[in-house]
Amino acid sequence: MTRYALTIEYDGRPFMGWQRQAHGPSVQEAIERAVERMTGEAATVHAAGRTDAGVHALAMRAHLELVTKHPEPFRLMEALNALLRPDPVAVIDCRIVPDDWHARFSCTGRSYEYRIVNRRAPLTFEAGLAWRVVQPLDAGAMHAAAQILVGRHDFTTFRSVHCQADSPVKTLDRLDVERDADLVLVHAAARSFLHHQVRSMVGCLVMVGDGRWTAADLAAALAARDRAALGHNAPPDGLYFVGARY
Amino acid sequence: MTRYALTIEYDGRPFMGWQRQAHGPSVQEAIERAVERMTGEAATVHAAGRTDAGVHALAMRAHLELVTKHPEPFRLMEALNALLRPDPVAVIDCRIVPDDWHARFSCTGRSYEYRIVNRRAPLTFEAGLAWRVVQPLDAGAMHAAAQILVGRHDFTTFRSVHCQADSPVKTLDRLDVERDADLVLVHAAARSFLHHQVRSMVGCLVMVGDGRWTAADLAAALAARDRAALGHNAPPDGLYFVGARY
Numbered sequence: 001m002t003r004y005a006l007t008i009e010y011d012g013r014p015f016m017g018w019q020r021q022a023h024g025p026s027v028q029e030a031i032e033r034a035v036e037r038m039t040g041e042a043a044t045v046h047a048a049g050r051t052d053a054g055v056h057a058l059a060m061r062a063h064l065e066l067v068t069k070h071p072e073p074f075r076l077m078e079a080l081n082a083l084l085r086p087d088p089v090a091v092i093d094c095r096i097v098p099d100d101w102h103a104r105f106s107c108t109g110r111s112y113e114y115r116i117v118n119r120r121a122p123l124t125f126e127a128g129l130a131w132r133v134v135q136p137l138d139a140g141a142m143h144a145a146a147q148i149l150v151g152r153h154d155f156t157t158f159r160s161v162h163c164q165a166d167s168p169v170k171t172l173d174r175l176d177v178e179r180d181a182d183l184v185l186v187h188a189a190a191r192s193f194l195h196h197q198v199r200s201m202v203g204c205l206v207m208v209g210d211g212r213w214t215a216a217d218l219a220a221a222l223a224a225r226d227r228a229a230l231g232h233n234a235p236p237d238g239l240y241f242v243g244a245r246y
Numbered sequence: 247m248t249r250y251a252l253t254i255e256y257d258g259r260p261f262m263g264w265q266r267q268a269h270g271p272s273v274q275e276a277i278e279r280a281v282e283r284m285t286g287e288a289a290t291v292h293a294a295g296r297t298d299a300g301v302h303a304l305a306m307r308a309h310l311e312l313v314t315k316h317p318e319p320f321r322l323m324e325a326l327n328a329l330l331r332p333d334p335v336a337v338i339d340c341r342i343v344p345d346d347w348h349a350r351f352s353c354t355g356r357s358y359e360y361r362i363v364n365r366r367a368p369l370t371f372e373a374g375l376a377w378r379v380v381q382p383l384d385a386g387a388m389h390a391a392a393q394i395l396v397g398r399h400d401f402t403t404f405r406s407v408h409c410q411a412d413s414p415v416k417t418l419d420r421l422d423v424e425r426d427a428d429l430v431l432v433h434a435a436a437r438s439f440l441h442h443q444v445r446s447m448v449g450c451l452v453m454v455g456d457g458r459w460t461a462a463d464l465a466a467a468l469a470a471r472d473r474a475a476l477g478h479n480a481p482p483d484g485l486y487f488v489g490a491r492y
Contacts (some may be wrong), residue, residue, distance in 0.1 A: 011370045056371075081368050088370040122327050124257045124334040125302075129371065 011088035034083035048244035054236035109245030114186040131238035137209035139179035145215040146175040163195035203232030253339035280329035294490035300482035355491030360432040377484035383455035385425035391461040406442035449478030
């Protein structure tokens with residue numbers, strides 16, 4: 001038995017999300033199909049995070065185990081990339097890991113990036129790859145307000161009703177907002193996140209950025225611990241899984 | 247009669263190029279159709295550069311003239327953007343200019359960027375938006391060799407057989423190569439370029455970068471003034487029109 005850790009980049013636009021679905025294509029299914037075509041083995045590919053439909057990854061971490069075949073990691077990566085065509089999924093790193101290394105359960109930190117394009121004109125290159133916000137955003141005010149959310153809190157307000165986590169209490173390590181011309185980037189890091197947490201936090205930060213909310217409104221929404229207090233849930237388009245720590 | 251200058255961003259992947267074609271969609275046709283739907287006028291849209299099939303623009307400059315209708319520039323821009331959907335074309339600036347201002351003939355400088363992704367893994371987000379080069383490239387050697395091409399030269403070697411320019415002599419103002427992680431960027435600027443000149447120069451610089459050519463080979467190819475001396479013509483995917491000077 002050989003366990004391989006993969007680092008995977010994918011454009012989430014054509015997928016129903018990471019996780020295998022009965023009703024549409026998923027990234028997991030695309031990779032598992034490539035693994036099976038190469039090795040004949042029906043291996044399960046476990047990821048550090050199960051991204052939603054339309055969410056992207058620059059460096060998703062995942063693992064799989066092969067029982068009868070033990071290709072060199074480089075050869076496995078090359079074969080998977082050839083078999084994944086034309087899906088917008090690429091294996092950018094592959095290595096052998098100990099049998100107890102688990103992409104999801106061994107992960108001690110996850111980070112996401114959220115891309116907002118703040119302009120009037122419709123998106124061309126970034127259609128489906130960013131959230132276009134037409135109202136001018138005050139990124140400085142967004143960054144300042146974001147610091148209210150950093151730390152250990154009950155994030156019920158920022159949690160999808162479909163969230164399966166045992167507890168709504170999470171520790172947010174980082175929530176930074178920076179502007180580079182038309183691009184407003186939000187960086188989020190935590191050991192783990194609730195379902196829709198990043199998108200819900202970004203949606204509320206945009207309400208601060210365009211002046212509909214003050215920082216005090218954001219603090220009140222957090223304190224409410226009530227999904228109904230959520231200002232806005234940002235679309236999946238702008239969300240990228242950018243890294244996992246082990 | 248009112249003359250409008252437009253700044254246009256477009257993803258070249260679905261188009262046969264800027265110029266109207268009998269056999270497929272063009273950016274010019276998409277914009278002219280939107281203008282006609284808005285104003286009822288069959289205006290011609292003139293661009294600073296006529297990009298080839300699959301070539302992109304971050305800020306193409308163009309102009310058009312309206313005879314009977316004279317919308318406010320902001321309203322014209324908004325209407326064109328609405329009518330251009332779902333084509334990946336966006337008008338990002340629109341203003342009224344004097345009647346003798348011509349996007350092509352008044353232009354005194356054009357600049358292009360060429361994006362190379364230097365990695366083994368297939369492209370996902372950048373498929374059709376960059377040239378993937380698998381062999382490791384020495385960007386420093388490419389930049390040094392590029393300086394051979396800067397200045398006034400007979401660029402016959404770097405000119406398509408379909409080029410319609412009167413003379414193969416052009417003055418190249420800038421040809422810089424820089425690396426940012428996997429991305430190798432080439433910046434080119436000149437008053438004007440021959441057909442395929444940027445792609446031909448980039449193709450040869452990549453031969454220098456991967457070690458097939460020395461800087462002396464590049465100098466010899468330039469001196470040959472012979473299309474047969476060309477090392478390689480880079481694909482359109484990585485080419486972006488990034489600006490015009492007036």
